[in-house]
Amino acid sequence: MTIATAPSPPATQAPSGGPSRRGALRRLLPLVPSFVLLALFLAGPILWSVYVAFTNETLTGSASVNSTFVGLDNFVRMFGDPNFLNSFLLTFVFVIGSAVIGQNTLGLVIALLQRGRGRLLRSVVNGVVIAAWVMPEIVAAACWFSFLAEDGTLNTVLGISQEWLYTAPMVAVILANVWRGTAFSMLVYSAALSEVPADLVEAAAVDGAGPLRRLVHVTLPLIRRSIMANLMLITLQTLASFGLIYALTGGGPGTASQTTPLYMYEQAFRYFEIGYGSAIALVLLVIGALFSLVYLRLIKVEDA
Amino acid sequence: MTRHAARTAATLALLLIAVAFAGPFLWVLLASVQPEATLAAAPALTFSLDNFRAVLTWETIILPLINSIVISGSTAILTVVVAGLAAYPLSRYQLRFRRPFMLTLLFTTGLPVTAVLVPVYAMFFRFNLYGSVPAMVLFLTASSLPFSIWMMKNFMDGVPVSLEEAAWVDGAGWFQSLRAVVGPLMAPGIAVVAIFVFVGQWGNFFAPFVLLDAPEKQPAAVTVYTFFSQYGQVAYGQLAAFSILYTAPAVVLYVAVNKYLAGSFSFAGSVKG
Numbered sequence: 001m002t003i004a005t006a007p008s009p010p011a012t013q014a015p016s017g018g019p020s021r022r023g024a025l026r027r028l029l030p031l032v033p034s035f036v037l038l039a040l041f042l043a044g045p046i047l048w049s050v051y052v053a054f055t056n057e058t059l060t061g062s063a064s065v066n067s068t069f070v071g072l073d074n075f076v077r078m079f080g081d082p083n084f085l086n087s088f089l090l091t092f093v094f095v096i097g098s099a100v101i102g103q104n105t106l107g108l109v110i111a112l113l114q115r116g117r118g119r120l121l122r123s124v125v126n127g128v129v130i131a132a133w134v135m136p137e138i139v140a141a142a143c144w145f146s147f148l149a150e151d152g153t154l155n156t157v158l159g160i161s162q163e164w165l166y167t168a169p170m171v172a173v174i175l176a177n178v179w180r181g182t183a184f185s186m187l188v189y190s191a192a193l194s195e196v197p198a199d200l201v202e203a204a205a206v207d208g209a210g211p212l213r214r215l216v217h218v219t220l221p222l223i224r225r226s227i228m229a230n231l232m233l234i235t236l237q238t239l240a241s242f243g244l245i246y247a248l249t250g251g252g253p254g255t256a257s258q259t260t261p262l263y264m265y266e267q268a269f270r271y272f273e274i275g276y277g278s279a280i281a282l283v284l285l286v287i288g289a290l291f292s293l294v295y296l297r298l299i300k301v302e303d304a
Numbered sequence: 305m306t307r308h309a310a311r312t313a314a315t316l317a318l319l320l321i322a323v324a325f326a327g328p329f330l331w332v333l334l335a336s337v338q339p340e341a342t343l344a345a346a347p348a349l350t351f352s353l354d355n356f357r358a359v360l361t362w363e364t365i366i367l368p369l370i371n372s373i374v375i376s377g378s379t380a381i382l383t384v385v386v387a388g389l390a391a392y393p394l395s396r397y398q399l400r401f402r403r404p405f406m407l408t409l410l411f412t413t414g415l416p417v418t419a420v421l422v423p424v425y426a427m428f429f430r431f432n433l434y435g436s437v438p439a440m441v442l443f444l445t446a447s448s449l450p451f452s453i454w455m456m457k458n459f460m461d462g463v464p465v466s467l468e469e470a471a472w473v474d475g476a477g478w479f480q481s482l483r484a485v486v487g488p489l490m491a492p493g494i495a496v497v498a499i500f501v502f503v504g505q506w507g508n509f510f511a512p513f514v515l516l517d518a519p520e521k522q523p524a525a526v527t528v529y530t531f532f533s534q535y536g537q538v539a540y541g542q543l544a545a546f547s548i549l550y551t552a553p554a555v556v557l558y559v560a561v562n563k564y565l566a567g568s569f570s571f572a573g574s575v576k577g
Contacts, residue, residue, distance in 0.1 A: 028399075030478070033386045037442060040446070041447070042420065045427055048427065049419075049423035057426070110321060113318050117315065117318065124322055125321060128322050128329070132325055136507030136550065136551060138529045139550060139551050142332070142544075143329060143331065146332075147328040153328070153330065153331050154327075211310070233414075241418075243510055247529055247532065261419070265514075268426075281422040284416050285419045285420070289415060292411050296410060
């Protein structure tokens with residue numbers, strides 16, 4: 001998530017009496033700590049993963065001492081690996097189900113329903129929806145674990161006995177992620193809807209357009225940039241989601257809910273296959289980078 | 305449908321959504337105060353603080369919470385200092401690379417940190433940094449920087465340059481000016497960024513889970529997971545009490561900055577950099 005608050009910037013030229021006269025290099029001195037940290041701990045590892053993804057690096061065995069260049073082997077292995085393809089498909093289902101359909105639609109619906117409602121009702125709804133978002137992901141997982149357990153709240157309320165985490169693990173993690181992430185979309189759409197001019201919507205009403213037509217032909221087109229930006233951001237947040245799924249199902253039963261981040265974890269951190277794990281990480285990074293670029297194209301960045 | 309009926313329907317729909325969202329919470333709140341809690345959110349027939357008393361021991365929750373405070377706190381402080389320094393030239397000088405740099409930062413905020421942890425882990429292993437809390441804090445700081453520099457520059461842009469002129473006349477350099485004039489004037493902004501980073505790291509599970517080796521170094525995020533996977537099936541009440549004690553600081557801090565964060569969602573197509 002991004003995006004900033006402060007009032008628009010002043011002219012960014014320092015007056016002649018100020019530090020602008022000093023050497024150009026000295027002016028950049030304050031940027032050095034950031035550059036060093038970003039280079040060592042972010043850019044460096046990412047570039048290194050590009051290199052390692054083409055080697056057979058492991059943390060155990062002979063390859064841990066002498067890793068060798070193996071070309072595209074890791075990628076060939078990945079795209080022929082049924083477990084990876086399974087994880088990729090599950091990640092797709094998870095992102096579409098929980099973010100694009102779930103959080104996005106529910107967030108928009110809540111924001112639309114809230115317009116013109118009383119302050120108390122709005123605060124109550126905002127309160128519970130945002131509380132789910134603020135709580136740490138492991139606690140959210142604990143909540144859903146008990147909610148969906150065989151003798152848990154949901155079965156008690158519905159009067160049935162169903163081991164949701166075993167019979168429908170993907171449904172369970174998607175529901176949990178919708179619950180946890182809807183607040184973000186709701187806040188984005190509340191802000192976007194507050195900037196829709198009321199007279200445009202009223203004019204459409206005077207012309208005889210019903211609520212649904214006003215929504216589809218007036219309101220939604222006006223906030224389409226927010227919709228697209230929101231879709232990109234929640235996709236980015238959901239794509240690499242780990243803790244919630246890991247704590248709820250551990251990827252199981254079997255590999256029934258093992259999304260790509262969980263598969264990457266298993267390969268890199270359980271089997272110490274660093275080369276192969278890095279290749280999987282690289283795929284996630286490239287997908288993330290593509291969505292991030294689309295997001296940058298969608299928003300107008302003023303005076304960066 | 306009449307206007308009145310539509311309004312009633314909307315209110316009912318919102319109430320239904322609120323109840324559905326509150327559902328999974330109820331168990332935590334109810335189970336934490338019942339000594340014999342089960343997985344179902346049964347009505348609280350008894351009230352006791354036994355569960356809180358049981359988990360409030362040094363190893364179970366006190367040390368993990370201290371670790372969380374140390375890790376999140378030092379990350380927040382370091383991030384604010386480093387990002388604050390970086391924001392000064394970005395906000396005050398005409399730099400040719402400013403726009404590409406700011407766009408790169410915004411681009412970086414979208415990259416999945418989960419994926420970066422594979423090479424970071426291998427790097428830490430190679431340089432004997434695996435298990436080192438300070439090294440992890442440096443990584444967490446680096447991963448928080450892109451967003452924090454962006455926010456800090458925005459807050460700094462809000463401080464008029466004219467207010468610094470008096471300091472320059474008195475012969476102050478950029479550092480004195482930043483420390484004595486700009487810093488204090490943007491204190492609320494600094495607090496927002498610090499709390500934002502702190503709350504983010506408070507909930508961070510994956511990084512400490514893979515970068516730290518010993519249980520006594522782990523923050524509450526990992527300990528609550530361990531507790532959950534070991535005793536989650538038996539000590540429900542204690543798990544619920546643990547969850548509440550761990551979640552409370554994040555909620556309190558969120559409420560504190562809520563007012564400032566509210567504005568950050570109004571990006572109807574434009575972003576001020």
